[in-house]
Amino acid sequence: MQSDRIVLDTNVFISALLSSTSPPAKVLELAVRQGQLLATVETQQELVRTMLSKRFDRYVSRARREALLVRLAPLVELVASTQVVRACRDPKADKFLEAAVNGRANVLITGDKDLLVLDPFAGIPIMTPAQYLERAEKEP
Secondary structure, three states, rough: OOOOOOOHEEEEHHHHHHHOOOHHHHHHHHHHHHOOEEEOOHHHHHHHHHHHHHHHOOOOOHHHHHHHHHHHHHHHEEEOOOOOOOOOOOHHHHHHHHHHHHHOOOOOEEEOHHHHOOOOEEEOOOHHHHHHHHHHHHHH
């Protein structure tokens, strides 16, 4: 992986948090170490809102979730959504396509089937965490 510009769907962050040995956790670690995470204000707000939701209290402490958000904040490049995208059958997922297009992403990583069926979108590959890891292992 040569410094990919990466958009991670909120579901990837949540899965990474819930299982530190999962493909999403490995993708997050790889992205932080070798890539550039991209987000828009809208995707970042969804991440914060979801991570701090009480529904995760029984799985992961709020302190640990907050620590992850604090750790990630300086590592994420916020991009402006100047080009509006309306392409996904789930309109709530369009914000991730917007982040990818406006941030000139090399890849969008998600577990969302509504996004995965659009692969590639505007020349940007849309992959599951497992697919991305497989691709990263093949690269020199």
